[in-house]
Amino acid sequence: MTAAVLDAPPVTSAALTFDAPDAIWGVGSAPVAGGLVHYPLSNRDVMADVDWAEGQLRALGVEAGSLVDLVHNYSECGQFWPYYLAGMRLGAQVMNGMATPWDVGRIEMYTRRFPLRAVLGVSPQTVEGMAVFGFDAAKVFAAVPVVGARGAAASALQAMKLRPRRMTLLGPLILIAGPDEEAAAYDTAEWILETDGEGRILVTSGPKRAARYDRVDTGFRGQVADGGVKLEAGT
Amino acid sequence: MLDDASDPSDAMTLNPSGNSVAYQRENVAKWSDRPFLDAVETASRAEIEALQEKKLLEQLAWVAERSAVVREVWSAAGVDPLSITSLEDFKARAPFMDKDTLRDFRDRHDDPFGGVLCVDRAEIHNIGSSSGTTGDPTLFAERWNRPYEGPFTPREYWHLGLRPGDYVLELSTVLRGVAHRITRAAGAIPLMLNHDPNEVEQAVEWILKYRPTIFFMLSSPVIYGLERLEREKGIDMVDLFSSFKACIYGGEPIGPRMQRTMDRWGVKVFEFSSLGDSGTIWECQAKDGFHAWEDIAIVEVLEPGSDRHVADGEGGELVVTAIHNKTDPLIRYRSGDFVRYTKAPCACGREHVRLWLAGRLGDEVIVDGVSILPRDIWTAVEEVPETAAALFQIIRPQRELTELKLRVGYDGEPDLDDVARRVADQVEGRIKVRPHVELIPNSELIKLGPPHKIPRVAKA
Ligand SMILES: [Zn+2]
Numbered sequence: 126m127t128a129a130v131l132d133a134p135p136v137t138s139a140a141l142t143f144d145a146p147d148a149i150w151g152v153g154s155a156p157v158a159g160g161l162v163h164y165p166l167s168n169r170d171v172m173a174d175v176d177w178a179e180g181q182l183r184a185l186g187v188e189a190g191s192l193v194d195l196v197h198n199y200s201e202c203g204q205f206w207p208y209y210l211a212g213m214r215l216g217a218q219v220m221n222g223m224a225t226p227w228d229v230g231r232i233e234m235y236t237r238r239f240p241l242r243a244v245l246g247v248s249p250q251t252v253e254g255m256a257v258f259g260f261d262a263a264k265v266f267a268a269v270p271v272v273g274a275r276g277a278a279a280s281a282l283q284a285m286k287l288r289p290r291r292m293t294l295l296g297p298l299i300l301i302a303g304p305d306e307e308a309a310a311y312d313t314a315e316w317i318l319e320t321d322g323e324g325r326i327l328v329t330s331g332p333k334r335a336a337r338y339d340r341v342d343t344g345f346r347g348q349v350a351d352g353g354v355k356l357e358a359g360t
Numbered sequence: 361m362l363d364d365a366s367d368p369s370d371a372m373t374l375n376p377s378g379n380s381v382a383y384q385r386e387n388v389a390k391w392s393d394r395p396f397l398d399a400v401e402t403a404s405r406a407e408i409e410a411l412q413e414k415k416l417l418e419q420l421a422w423v424a425e426r427s428a429v430v431r432e433v434w435s436a437a438g439v440d441p442l443s444i445t446s447l448e449d450f451k452a453r454a455p456f457m458d459k460d461t462l463r464d465f466r467d468r469h470d471d472p473f474g475g476v477l478c479v480d481r482a483e484i485h486n487i488g489s490s491s492g493t494t495g496d497p498t499l500f501a502e503r504w505n506r507p508y509e510g511p512f513t514p515r516e517y518w519h520l521g522l523r524p525g526d527y528v529l530e531l532s533t534v535l536r537g538v539a540h541r542i543t544r545a546a547g548a549i550p551l552m553l554n555h556d557p558n559e560v561e562q563a564v565e566w567i568l569k570y571r572p573t574i575f576f577m578l579s580s581p582v583i584y585g586l587e588r589l590e591r592e593k594g595i596d597m598v599d600l601f602s603s604f605k606a607c608i609y610g611g612e613p614i615g616p617r618m619q620r621t622m623d624r625w626g627v628k629v630f631e632f633s634s635l636g637d638s639g640t641i642w643e644c645q646a647k648d649g650f651h652a653w654e655d656i657a658i659v660e661v662l663e664p665g666s667d668r669h670v671a672d673g674e675g676g677e678l679v680v681t682a683i684h685n686k687t688d689p690l691i692r693y694r695s696g697d698f699v700r701y702t703k704a705p706c707a708c709g710r711e712h713v714r715l716w717l718a719g720r721l722g723d724e725v726i727v728d729g730v731s732i733l734p735r736d737i738w739t740a741v742e743e744v745p746e747t748a749a750a751l752f753q754i755i756r757p758q759r760e761l762t763e764l765k766l767r768v769g770y771d772g773e774p775d776l777d778d779v780a781r782r783v784a785d786q787v788e789g790r791i792k793v794r795p796h797v798e799l800i801p802n803s804e805l806i807k808l809g810p811p812h813k814i815p816r817v818a819k820a
Contacts, residue, residue: 143384143388151549152552152570153552163566168377199534199554199555200552200554200559206378209538213378216482218481218482218484218486218487219486219487221534226807227809231489238499
């Protein structure tokens with residue numbers, strides 16, 4: 126089941142003030158405890174997320190001339206699109222691939238043909254797909270300085286002696302934690318994260334965002350402190 | 361026109377949609393109640409060809425200086441790109457390139473772009489690629505501040521009825537380009553979901569909520585998913601599709617049974633397909649062929665293996681020259697696609713060339729001297745209820761075979777020997793060749809390739 130985080134936004138102004146900050150850019154979807162929710166992003170939301178993503182990418186060493194491969198499915202454009210624009214703002218070139226088993230050939234191709242700075246978004250399906258289609262994931266990612274892997278993909282790559290960053294789609298947010306970091310920073314200007322009595326991480330949107338998340342259970346447990354989130358293993 | 365950029369800095373700056381600020385401003389200025397977005401869409405043949413000649417000569421000067429593969433190919437043919445004086449001269453003397461030319465150049469020069477890149481790599485925003493179902497994927501370098509260089513344009517959506525402020529349901533993939541950029545350029549709002557038959561239930565919910573105008577895109581796997589939902593949940597498909605002015609269907613041809621299903625649902629379906637790696641071609645409201653934009657590309661149709669042009673109305677190999685794309689243009693590129701064409705005026709009011717697709721030359725198999733294309737198998741497989749989704753592959757270790765082997769997807773839990781026999785009967789009845797049929801569940805077959813199309817030909 127999907128639930129709307131905001132009802133269909135009024136669109137009359139979108140046509141005439143296309144690039145206006147409050148015009149709706151698109152409707153994305155986010156995995157939360159109750160399933161997928163769909164939520165609108167305004168132009169302002171996108172640009173705020175680009176600002177955040179730019180800092181994240183810079184911290185990963187992305188700069189002018191860097192090559193960055195973003196691995197995500199189309200329903201995750203709401204979370205990943207700001208990383209495209211942030212990469213471009215830094216002067217990087219962005220390529221993309223899908224977080225599905227059959228698309229691992231393209232990820233492998235990009236790592237073989239280009240000196241990538243980062244591959245971000247590697248999913249458990251990617252790692253499984255590599256095995257199915259006869260690629261050695263350890264070899265594919267060996268020469269890539271920064272690999273961001275989600276969930277079980279991170280531990281799978283660790284077991285191959287790689288040092289991936291741990292990436293998490295925490296509802297509408299992307300978290301990236303370094304290999305030696307327990308907590309990942311999040312954008313406190315845009316989101317409020319908190320935990321309930323049982324350690325569930327709840328997300329609330331900042332007042333300027335088009336979508337209203339009001340203490341929505343993300344499906345993850347952990348701790349939130351000082352602008353950082355530490356996820357409990359296995360959630 | 362396409363190349364107008366009023367303010368150079370605006371032309372370089374991307375807006376939140378990943379389009380240049382200047383381009384978006386131009387687009388907004390075009391929005392009106394007229395049926396066509398760009399004036400060039402309704403240009404006469406004479407106007408189109410005059411524009412083509414001008415753009416072609418500019419393009420040849422551009423690639424002569426910048427495209428390493430063009431320099432190599434033309435030099436080997438002994439033709440100087442700068443010596444070409446007209447469209448006619450080009451069609452008479454220009455040498456060809458094809459996928460092998462690019463792969464060969466790529467491997468010899470260790471250049472991932474196969475020598476086609478005409479700009480500094482720092483100017484590129486995005487490097488997309490084809491799905492690579494037939495070898496290493498083809499790369500597409502995109503400069504997002506250059507409108508009309510991507511896989512399609514806002515013209516198609518506008519003509520099919522999209523207007524600023526509308527919603528576009530995008531069940532899409534992340535392959536070449538990013539579809540929502542075009543939706544945004546057209547002033548509409550994308551609803552972004554995966555192109556996955558297992559996730560169509562979500563799409564149904566979004567459709568009922570947002571009532572979008574355009575569905576991008578339908579494919580045989582998605583229809584298969586919707587049919588299951590109709591059967592299992594009793595969804596009113598006629599109501600579901602009622603808000604759409606156009607449902608875009610791509611990836612492969614529509615079989616007769618699937619057409620009947622969509623007719624029953626009242627789907628206003630329009631197909632699109634590839635224009636030889638230089639964009640796409642789309643059906644218009646007249647639904648009488650696929651238009652190629654001739655201010656973006658020069659389209660030629662030649663006898664396969666020769667340089668003779670076929671007459672209007674006849675079929676041949678599609679050969680494309682990109683005249684607008686300045687980033688990674690292909691020049692006289694033999695696509696391997698077999699098409700029929702006409703330049704006669706279309707009922708929609710345009711005179712841009714129309715194409716009809718007959719299949720890919722690389723998909724043909726010869727069994728005991730009989731030429732067989734996937735479309736020849738299609739209807740036969742559709743006629744057997746258990747395999748009606750027509751998810752099948754021709755096993756093609758090489759072009760000439762002594763036995764036709766098919767891998768066919770089925771639904772439910774039928775008697776497999778019986779289904780295989782009935783599929784073989786149907787195929788034999790149509791093409792006089794009895795195939796060996798291997799059955800696998802539809803859900804397994806879908807996993808073998810990109811979600812919008814089954815690779816119709818598999819090596820094993
Ligand atoms: Zn037409």
